[in-house]
Every structure is written in C-alpha cells, then in structure tokens.
Amino acid sequence: KQEVTQIPAALSVPEGENLVLNCSFTDSAIYNLQWFRQDPGKGLTSLLLIQSSQREQTSGRLNASLDKSSGRSTLYIAASQPGDSATYLCAVFTGGGNKLTFGTGTQLKVEL
Amino acid sequence: NAGVTQTPKFRVLKTGQSMTLLCAQDMNHEYMYWYRQDPGMGLRLIHYSVGEGTTAKGEVPDGYNVSRLKKQNFLLGLESAAPSQTSVYFCASSYLGTRADTQYFGPGTRLTVL
Numbered sequence: 638k639q640e641v642t643q644i645p646a647a648l649s650v651p652e653g654e655n656l657v658l659n660c661s662f663t664d665s666a667i668y669n670l671q672w673f674r675q676d677p678g679k680g681l682t683s684l685l686l687i688q689s690s691q692r693e694q695t696s697g698r699l700n701a702s703l704d705k706s707s708g709r710s711t712l713y714i715a716a717s718q719p720g721d722s723a724t725y726l727c728a729v730f731t732g733g734g735n736k737l738t739f740g741t742g743t744q745l746k747v748e749l
Numbered sequence: 750n751a752g753v754t755q756t757p758k759f760r761v762l763k764t765g766q767s768m769t770l771l772c773a774q775d776m777n778h779e780y781m782y783w784y785r786q787d788p789g790m791g792l793r794l795i796h797y798s799v800g801e802g803t804t805a806k807g808e809v810p811d812g813y814n815v816s817r818l819k820k821q822n823f824l825l826g827l828e829s830a831a832p833s834q835t836s837v838y839f840c841a842s843s844y845l846g847t848r849a850d851t852q853y854f855g856p857g858t859r860l861t862v863l
Contacts, residue, residue: 641791671851680753680839680854681792688849726791736807737782737852739791 639664639731643740650717651748658712658743660727665705672701672712673726675742681726685712717747751775753855755840761861762830770825770858772840780843781823782807782852783815785836792839798823830862 640663650656660670669688673681685694685701687710693702700713710727724742731738756771772781779800784792794807798817812834814826823842827834837859841852 669849673854678857680856681841683851683853686849686851728792736794737792739793741789741791 639667639729639736639738641727641729641738641740643725643727643743645743646741647744647746649746649748652717652719654717654747655713655715656717656745658714658725658727658745660710660712660740662708662710662729662738664731665708667705667729667731669730670701670703670710671728671730671737672699672710673728675724675726677723684725714745717745719747719749722746753840753842753853755838755855755858757858758856759859761863762827763863764831766830767826767828768830768860769827770838770840770860772823772825772842772855773821774823774840774842774853775821776842776844776853777820778842778844778853779820780845780850780852781817782841782843783813783823783825784839784841785809786839786857787836795825795838830860832862834860835862836860 671686672684687703698715724744726742728737728739753774782797783795786792796815801820804815816824840855843850843852
C-alpha cells in the first residue's frame with residue numbers, strides 16, 4: 638500500500654528565507670507527483686505536477702524535484718512571502734483506479 | 750467559468766439522518782472524485798467516476814453512495830449518517846484522468862454528525 642509522508646508537519650520562517658518542504662513515498666511505481674496548496678477553510682490548488690519521467694518542474698518562485706528511485710520529492714520556495722503561508726500537500730498518482738494518495742501536509746507560516 | 754462548486758458549504762446532521770452533497774463542474778471533465786479530509790489522515794478517496802453513468806469505489810467507500818447521472822454533476826449520499834462521517838468533503842475533477850492531468854478541487858463541505 639502506497640504511503641506518503643511529509644516532513645516537517647509545521648514550519649515557521651521569516652520573510653525572505655528560502656525553504657524546502659519534503660515528501661517521501663513508499664512505492665516508486667508512480668505515474669506522477671503533484672504538489673498542492675491549501676488555504677484555511679478552502680479547497681486545494683494545484684501548484685506543480687511532475688510526471689514520472691521528469692526530474693523537476695518550476696513555476697515562478699517554486700521548484701519541485703522528483704527522485705522516483707529513492708521515493709522522494711522536494712518543493713523549494715524561494716524568497717518566501719507572508720502570502721505563501723498555507724498548508725502544502727504532496728500526492729502521488731498510481732493510476733489503476735485513478736488514485737491519488739496524499740500526504741498529511743506541511744503547514745507553513747511565513748512571518749514578517 | 751466557476752470551476753468546481755460544492756453544495757452545501759456547511760451542514761450539521763443528527764445520527765441516522767440522510768443527506769446528499771452536490772458537486773458540479775463546468776470544465777467538461779470526464780473524471781470526478783469525492784474525498785474526505787480528516788485531521789492527521791490526509792485526503793482519502795471515497796468514490797470516483799470515469800464518465801457519465803459510471804461510478805467506482807475508492808479507499809473508504811463504506812457508508813456512502815454516489816451517482817453520476819449527468820457529466821457535470823457528481824452526487825455523494827449518506828443514507829444513515831454516523832459521527833464517524835464528521836469530516837470535510839472535497840469534490841474534484843480532471844479532464845481524462847491520465848498521468849498528465851491535474852485534479853481541480855472544490856471549496857469543500859464541512860459536515861458535522863452529532
């Protein structure tokens with residue numbers, strides 16, 4: 638059974654700091670890995686999708702990497718801003734039922 | 750273009766009552782999903798649909814039923830609500846459900862069962 642773990646569960650950083658969020662998964666037979674953002678009381682917004690054949694994806698200040706063989710992904714946020722405060726979720730897609738398996742998220746707070 | 754919408758946003762039920770959650774999408778997506786989100790558990794797939802008239806069980810289907818009579822709508826029903834079904838429910842949709850497709854999520858329904 639696929640399991641997705643995110644460390645740390647919570648993180649507080651000062652504005653302007655570069656930071657890395659970690660995601661690990663137990664079964665490397667994935668089709669893609671996605672990073673989502675969730676604001677309090679809101680739904681999920683897709684940030685980046687990395688297909689299994691790719692090593693990284695970038696969008697603005699966000700860069701996500703994927704090492705499928707080791708079962709790891711990182712989300713790098715450059716020059717963090719208070720508006721980046723949210724919970725960040727990673728999820729792996731294993732097909733066969735269209736199944737996305739989610740981690741429990743990292744709650745990020747960027748302080749002024 | 751409203752994306753994915755969910756009705757209602759909040760609901761309080763008593764044990765044994767029934768209700769239906771409605772999800773609607775205007776993106777002409779084939780695939781639709783229902784998840785529940787509980788503290789410390791992450792999102793878990795309840796049921797999903799790969800097209801109009803089809804449904805399939807996800808990871809935690811017990812106590813729920815679904816229907817997809819129209820392509821744009823996906824209904825989640827609770828026939829006899831239990832306190833264990835207190836959760837936040839999210840609907841999502843994707844175009845074809847392939848490895849390149851992302852899922853688009855609704856804002857959620859917060860359900861409390863007393």
